Amino acid sequence: MKLMRFLALPALLATAAFAQDVNGLWDAQIKANQLDIPFRMELSTKGNTAKGFFFNGEERVASTAGTFDGKTLELKFDHYATALHAELKDGQLTGTYDRGSRGSYAFQAKHFVPSALTAADVPSIAGLWEIGGVHSAKGESAWKLIVRQSGPEVTAAVLRIDGDTGALSGTWKDGKFVLSHFSGARPSLFELKPASDGTLQVTQNGTQTYTAVRSSIARAKGLPAPADPSRHTSVLDPTQPFRFSGKDLQGQTVTNLDPKFRGKVVIVALGGSWCPNCHDEAPFLAQLYKEYRAQGLEIVGLSFEEQEQLQDLGRLHAFIKQYGIEYTVLVPGEPSELQAKIPQAVNLNSWPTTFFLGRDGKVRAVHAGFAGRASGALHEEMAAEYRATIEKLLGENLQTSRE
Numbered sequence: 001m002k003l004m005r006f007l008a009l010p011a012l013l014a015t016a017a018f019a020q021d022v023n024g025l026w027d028a029q030i031k032a033n034q035l036d037i038p039f040r041m042e043l044s045t046k047g048n049t050a051k052g053f054f055f056n057g058e059e060r061v062a063s064t065a066g067t068f069d070g071k072t073l074e075l076k077f078d079h080y081a082t083a084l085h086a087e088l089k090d091g092q093l094t095g096t097y098d099r100g101s102r103g104s105y106a107f108q109a110k111h112f113v114p115s116a117l118t119a120a121d122v123p124s125i126a127g128l129w130e131i132g133g134v135h136s137a138k139g140e141s142a143w144k145l146i147v148r149q150s151g152p153e154v155t156a157a158v159l160r161i162d163g164d165t166g167a168l169s170g171t172w173k174d175g176k177f178v179l180s181h182f183s184g185a186r187p188s189l190f191e192l193k194p195a196s197d198g199t200l201q202v203t204q205n206g207t208q209t210y211t212a213v214r215s216s217i218a219r220a221k222g223l224p225a226p227a228d229p230s231r232h233t234s235v236l237d238p239t240q241p242f243r244f245s246g247k248d249l250q251g252q253t254v255t256n257l258d259p260k261f262r263g264k265v266v267i268v269a270l271g272g273s274w275c276p277n278c279h280d281e282a283p284f285l286a287q288l289y290k291e292y293r294a295q296g297l298e299i300v301g302l303s304f305e306e307q308e309q310l311q312d313l314g315r316l317h318a319f320i321k322q323y324g325i326e327y328t329v330l331v332p333g334e335p336s337e338l339q340a341k342i343p344q345a346v347n348l349n350s351w352p353t354t355f356f357l358g359r360d361g362k363v364r365a366v367h368a369g370f371a372g373r374a375s376g377a378l379h380e381e382m383a384a385e386y387r388a389t390i391e392k393l394l395g396e397n398l399q400t401s402r403e
Contacts, residue, residue: 022050022068022088025112030097030105032187035206039182040112040169043073050075052084056183057155057167057374064318078318079273080184081309101308105187115152115171122152122172123194129212131158131202132223138162138232138349141224145202145212146376147192154179157374158190158204161227162350163277165190167374186276230385232368233353234346241361242344244268246302246330249313249320254330256361263359264298265393270342271352272304272335273319278352280372282323288386289327295394296359299327302342304335358393365389 022043029038042053042060050066052075063084066075073093075084086095086107093109129145144159152172156179157164168190170179176193192212193201200212213221235242245255256266269285271278282301289299309315313331320329332341335351342348350368358364367386371379 021091022073022093026093026109027112028093028107028109028182030107030182030187032105032182033205035187035189037180037182037187037189038170038178039180041109043068054183055167055169056181056372057157057169059167059183059373061183064322077184079279079315079322081273081315081318082184122177124149125154125177125192125194125200128215129200130215130218130223130226131210131212132218133210136160138227139347140227142218142226144215144226144375144378145200146374146378148376154192155374156190156192157372157376159226159371159375159378160369161229161232162369163280163352164372164375166276166280166372185279227368229350229368229371229382230365232350233348233366235344235355235363235366236346237344238363240344242268242355242357242363244300244302244330244332244342246332246341248328248330249317254328260328261298261300261361264296265292265359265390266357266361267297267299267390268302268355268357269299269352270302270304270338270348270354272306273309273316274306274335275351277370277372279319279323281352281354281370282319282325284370284383284386285327286323286325288390292390292394297390297394301325301327301329302332303329304333304338304341305331307334310334356389356393359396364393 023045026041026043027038028041029036040055044051045068048067048069050068050073052063052066054061063075064078071088073086073088081100083098084107085098086093091111095107097105097107126147126149129147131143131145134140134142138161140161145156146159147154147156154170154177156168165188166181166183166186168179168181170177176191179190179192181188189205191203195201202210202212241256243256245253248254269281271281285299289297303316305313305316339348352370354367355363356365371382373379
């Protein structure tokens with residue numbers, strides 16, 4: 001018996017070493033829309049339990065469950081309704097990122113290797129830019145581009161009317177910065193190539209090319225400004241109370257006439273658990289609710305979910321748990337029903353869109369999209385505007401009640 005244990009010991013040690021080899025940072029890649037999207041991720045194991053982390057800039061997006069047996073890696077991200085399946089062979093991971101009925105991405109990864117480039121090897125492009133020549137379905141003519149740089153390493157974000165791309169990360173390669181994003185959702189690839197006239201050539205997902213100029217000179221050049229999220233969406237008649245309705249997680253219909261909202265300042269946030277920018281907004285709203293609930297703030301999340309999710313709302317339940325949401329969440333219907341369910345809104349086409357209601361139930365402000373933390377100072381400015389609006393509305397006549 002002792003001999004058998006002795007003979008088995010090398011195999012056990014090899015298995016343990018093999019399992020430990022998966023820990024740490026990885027340079028990963030998925031194939032989405034025929035594009036190879038590189039990104040960084042981190043893995044951590046303890047026994048047969050595994051945890052994975054995607055990155056959105058400095059934010060870590062953690063798996064909700066996972067296993068690793070020394071060969072097969074399984075990670076679940078319930079708040080996205082996705083899962084990563086991969087096999088470890090010769091120090092590399094190969095597999096798929098499964099998105100359910102939305103299909104899957106081919107996945108591969110190898111251990112992270114730091115860049116050998118130095119700051120002296122690359123041009124400086126840090127700062128705020130504006131991307132022109134845009135013709136979006138939402139009527140935009142320009143987007144904002146926020147760039148942060150540390151030597152050859154660059155983190156950027158493109159801010160559109162519905163929110164930002166998430167943190168685009170990458171480095172200098174072959175005369176351009178190659179940046180990408182994947183944090184479990186919204187895979188994207190951007191190339192930023194400095195031009196001799198001080199502009200940037202911006203190529204998105206290998207097909208669309210734009211020119212970006214410094215924001216400080218964009219107006220002087222007569223270029224159109226990016227859309228204002230506080231003016232993009234409005235309501236037909238601001239003198240009328242804002243009406244909404246949806247089923248709560250117990251299947252009961254709740255409307256704007258519910259007593260819990262009477263005489264309160266109410267934020268109505270339109271989104272869905274499928275929407276990446278809604279994942280950015282949710283923890284911020286959860287924090288606002290904790291800060292201002294005692295002063296008279298209520299928040300209602302109107303979560304428009306796809307038909308398959310309406311069967312059990314599993315992803316929405318995980319979404320609520322992931323971000324510690326304590327405010328009211330209602331399900332009005334599917335994303336395609338947005339305009340029909342919110343007929344008072346004008347130019348409602350951004351996910352998310354947030355309505356601020358005074359104590360009388362009337363819309364006092366609307367904000368299209370959400371600038372996440374990847375937007376840097378622009379995120380902080382938006383957060384300050386939200387708080388200023390809330391505090392102003394909370395400070396108004398406390399005796400005003402809903403009609």
